[in-house]
Amino acid sequence: MNSPIPIILDVDTGIDDAFALLLAAKHPGLNLLAVSCVDGNCPLVNVVSNTLSVLETAGRMDVPVLIGANKPLASESNYALAVHGTDGLGNLNLSPKSMKPVDADASEFMKDLILKSAEPITLIAVAPLTNIALLFQKFPEVKGNIERLVIMGGSASLGNATALAEFNIWHDPEAAQIVFSSDVEITMYGLDVFYDVHLSAIDIRKLQESELLPARIAGDIGAFIANILGYPITLGDAGAVCAVIDPLGLKVERFPTAVITDKGAARGMTVVDRRPYRDTVENERALADSKDVDVALGVDGARYSKLWLETILNH
Numbered sequence: 001m002n003s004p005i006p007i008i009l010d011v012d013t014g015i016d017d018a019f020a021l022l023l024a025a026k027h028p029g030l031n032l033l034a035v036s037c038v039d040g041n042c043p044l045v046n047v048v049s050n051t052l053s054v055l056e057t058a059g060r061m062d063v064p065v066l067i068g069a070n071k072p073l074a075s076e077s078n079y080a081l082a083v084h085g086t087d088g089l090g091n092l093n094l095s096p097k098s099m100k101p102v103d104a105d106a107s108e109f110m111k112d113l114i115l116k117s118a119e120p121i122t123l124i125a126v127a128p129l130t131n132i133a134l135l136f137q138k139f140p141e142v143k144g145n146i147e148r149l150v151i152m153g154g155s156a157s158l159g160n161a162t163a164l165a166e167f168n169i170w171h172d173p174e175a176a177q178i179v180f181s182s183d184v185e186i187t188m189y190g191l192d193v194f195y196d197v198h199l200s201a202i203d204i205r206k207l208q209e210s211e212l213l214p215a216r217i218a219g220d221i222g223a224f225i226a227n228i229l230g231y232p233i234t235l236g237d238a239g240a241v242c243a244v245i246d247p248l249g250l251k252v253e254r255f256p257t258a259v260i261t262d263k264g265a266a267r268g269m270t271v272v273d274r275r276p277y278r279d280t281v282e283n284e285r286a287l288a289d290s291k292d293v294d295v296a297l298g299v300d301g302a303r304y305s306k307l308w309l310e311t312i313l314n315h
């Protein structure tokens, strides 16, 4: 059997971040080295508290939780409380009983973990990219020991925060541009697949009736969002974790991709150049700062929801 894949997960917990956290905490194929928190779906203080609560519930008090950036690099925070609840986690009012965040600088802690790892680390970022941008800026040497960065963010088609921009990129486009123009291999698990991995009303009931506390919590936060958006609900961020465990469930294509940081209607958009041919030299690359990214364009939704459910209901 292969040894578990070493990962660091960056979150803005958040309902679907909680689904991602539970999978990363429970799946035997992953070695969760740390979780870094960033301002995004809700203020950083809630993100940290929600993250600790979820990990504590999952019995993973051993995982270091890092307090990252409390605001985007150059814009104002824009929270998504209408969807995630005023506490960011379905208004369950969970709070950690005894688990505490690590008292150290998040970038420095991540840098040490990455540099001392015998095996290259996979970073999974399911939140605005502020923490990852700061890490790459402050400690560029870490890039040499990163296997891949899997991002939940961006879109090759429509946006959700705006007509053109996906929430995580739109929340901090300057950070996203730093990350997208780095020389780290990127898989973009964006909106083209994000909504295609589902939990049904029956799945949510099974979770709520489970003997396992983490499964019941997942069921309750799932029921919260179903009340707002209806069934089926999306597994969202957890799909990006599934993509690391089971990459064959994802169909990716490599395209030059750039992030728009200009003020205006396209701010936060990921421009994915999907043209099958580029007919003039000037047109070869739509934008000078674009980077070749593995863009997820299809997902086996049933395979990923089964992977997630089996992990949460059996561990």
Ligand code: BDR
Binding pocket: 014, 015, 016, 017, 041, 080, 126, 127, 152, 160, 166, 167, 168, 236, 237
């Ligand atoms: C992303 O935005 C957040 O609301 C979710 O947690 C997810 O990471 C989807 O656009």
Ligand code: CA
Binding pocket: 011, 012, 013, 014, 016, 017, 041, 126, 127, 237
């Ligand atoms: Ca998120």
